[in-house]
Amino acid sequence: MKRIGFLSFGHWTDSPHSATRSGRDVLQQSIDLAVAAEEVGVDGAYFRVHHFANQLASPFPLLAAIGARTQRIEIGTGVIDMRYENPLYMLETAGAADLISNGRLQLGISRGSPEQVIDGWRYFGYEPAEGETDADMGRRHAEVFLQLLDGKGFAEPNPNPMFPNPPGLLRLEPHPEGLRDRIWWGSSSNATAVWAAKLGMNLQSSTLKANETNEALHIQQAKQIKAYRAAWAEAGHAREPRVSVLRSIFPLMNDTDRAYFGRSKSSDQVGFIDNMEAVFGRTYAAEPDVLAKELAEDQAIAEADTILLAVPNQLGVDYNVHLLESMLKHVAPALGWR
Template sequence: MKKIGFLSFGHWSDAHGSATRSASDVLLQSIDLAVAAEELGADGAYFRVHHFAQQLGSPFPLLAAVGAKTRTIEIGTGVVDMRYENPFYMTENAGAADLIARGRLQLGISRGSPEQVIEGWRYFGYAPKPGESDADMGRRHTELFLRLLNGEGFAKPHPQPMFPNPPGLLRLEPHAPGLRDRIWWGSASNATAVWAAQQGMNLQSSTLKADETGEPFHVQQARQIRAYRDAWAAAGHTRTPRVSVSRSIFALTDDRDRAYFGRDGGGDQIGVIDNMRAVFGRSYAAEPDRLIEQLRADEGIAEADTLLLTVPNQLGVDYNAHVLDNILRHVAPALGWR
């Protein structure tokens, strides 16, 4: 059994054929797609976060709105760039969104990916300390965020407060019990996956990772997941961690599918991202029977308990619901995911 959800990058443009021509279109359709996905029986609605781009950039209003409009589906991110975040304000926002969703927030965070502008986090008021890299700064923000989520008091109360205080040091409010266990780290390397395990975070592994062995992407991803689980056990955590992978998967069941995605998904690709040699995993697009056989051989998917399907959000809510339904009805049962 696997949890199956969607991951939307939230693009908008006025290009011909785009169903999302503005930020308003993307935000409102994201809510509608989460509602539709829940009705289809999907398990998760996840959203990518990018700054300075015509994509979803401010996740918490959207997560709160999705939480208010749905009842069972997990809602999350994949991922929030921690180089841009104030851990204190983020703790309040995340707590509020999780309480609105009644404990369904699954918050994916990370050091972040290459952005649209040079050192964009500086415009948000953040800079690495002397001797730190921007990645170090993102992990420092993360460690503070995790401590704040524990809900322990740390702030000395005012002797003459506006409102009565509970005894002792004060924590940030609203506090969302259990949210600390629902934080995920988006990792592109084996080393950062091990670090995430040591910090007690769940693991998100996407469609690219550092090319560390030259093996196919799905094989390297499976090794990364096993290294993460080994590190989790060594750290002595008592709960069972969760691991997600994301994929572009399209079951071709009608003429629209074949027109959009009928070309063969191809193989892995090698590129350089942020001065790192990276391997990019293949996309899958085939008739259901053939697709099932291809997916059986994907070792990364086999290792994960959660699969996030990257969706072409600019094709609109109805078509994306159709894409999800194809996987849930025609593919997942044959693979034992349902």
């Protein structure tokens, strides 16, 4: 069995060919898509976070709105760039979204990805400490966030407060119990996957990864996941970790599908991103029986418990529901995921 969710980058463009012409369109359609996805049996609604771009950015108002409109589906991110985040304020906003959704938040965080602007985190008021890189700063923000999620008091109370205080040091409120176990780290390398395991975070692996062995993406990811699980076991955490992989998968069910994606089948590509040599995963697009055979050979999918499907959000809610439903009804059962 696999959990199956979708991941939306939340693109919009002022084009007559786009169903999302504005930020308002994307936000409102994202809520509608999550509601419809829950109705057809999808397990998770996840959203990418990018700054300074015509894409989704601040995730917590959206996740809270989805949480209020749904009952079962997991809601999450993939991923929040921690270089931009104040961990204390983030705890309050994430905690609110988690409580509104009755504990369904699955929060993907990371060091971030290449940006639209130079050192965009500086505009948000953050600077690496002396001797730090921006990636170090992002990981430091993540570690502070994790410590806050433990729920221990840390702030000295005012002896003359506006409202009575409980005894001892104070924590941020309201506190989201259990969210600490639902934090994921988006990792592009084996080393950061091991680091995430030691800190007790779940693992998200995307459609690109640092090219560490010159093998296919799915093989490198499978090795990454195994290294992560070994580090998790060595750390002695009490619970079982969760692992997700992202894939672009399009069942070709009709002429519209074939027009959009019939020529999308590709192979892995190697290139450079953010001064890192990376392997970029292929797109899967075929009739359901062919897809099932191809996906059965994906070693990383075999290792993961959760599959996130990248959705083309600019094609609109109805079409994306069609893609998700096709996956659930015609591909997942053949693979034993349903």
